[in-house]
Amino acid sequence: MSSPELEALIQALAHLPGLGPRSARRVVLHLLRKRETRLVPLLKALERVNGALAACPTCGNIDTRTPCSICADPRRDARSLCVVEDVSDLWALERAHLFPGRYHVLGGRLSALDGVGPDDLNIAALVSRIAAGGVDEVVLAMNATLEGQTTAHYIAEQIEHFPVRLTQLAHGLPVGGELDYLDDGTLAQALRARRPIG
């Protein structure tokens, strides 16, 4: 149909999440037609990101700065540390502007099925970071999945002997959640963790 160069570009785009061969073709057509305003800016943005991309040696966040924008920001509270599974979780929390402290990105979750053990995650660095002192609170912000919670338990064990306040995200009804539509697991968590009113 088209030249190998265009086919290669369609292929590369079709593998991105949310895109398939059909939408990749639409994107390529759009890029062809708007070379100066779409293709060239995208190419330059990719080049710049690719040239600077690195994992932050402190927290494991992936950023174009070393140390990452968050670790380098003096306004972020270094005494409060939020441990997340992945960079996407960090982004989700940052989007909501909720957490004023710094992060520690594990780079995954413990999973016997996928063969991911403690040594495959960024856990040793977390322990030395806490051992080095200066941290008052560690928030375990793992996903509310079996593997996420297993990971949280494991990390809690590793750091419970340090003099830090160890917390985890609350589990319960999501905002707007209707009891009738919730799964039993969430309902059970919400009931178990019920709180006094007022």
Add this chain to the structure above:
Amino acid sequence: MSSPELEALIQALAHLPGLGPRSARRVVLHLLRKRETRLVPLLKALERVNGALAACPTCGNIDTRTPCSICADPRRDARSLCVVEDVSDLWALERAHLFPGRYHVLGGRLSALDGVGPDDLNIAALVSRIAAGGVDEVVLAMNATLEGQTTAHYIAEQIEHFPVRLTQLAHGLPVGGELDYLDDGTLAQALRARRPIG
């Protein structure tokens, strides 16, 4: 939230068709995590396309070859010319492997509303191409829209004095179309263009 480089990449992706800020962020996260297998191939494919991209001087197709892959293919029948509005229409016909001839891409459609006149389209080149001889049939494959059909009529007028067979795509029921669900315009076309059976 993240560095300006990442924000610029999210912006560039968010402007592509089918993507928005949310899906662009997902794509960027995916690229960050799979730098070698996703980001680098995408970057290289874009570079190669951007470096070679050009409109074919003969037919107006946008390709990484000059002349384009179709004009350069000796197996394509040069006596049969299919006129389309846009490269996307050419791609649609090529995907279906339907047309063995060559193309002529107008680069748009006549539109008084959008201020697109005959001089804004690749029409003069079409007329000289036909005037140069060697073309037996011209298929007008405009979209079945008001503007597409206006464009087809205009082109037909421009080339009717040449000794070529002038045809246009049939209008009627789409395959699988049910009368009950079709619009009146399509029904009217199908009835008007009814054909003897057998």
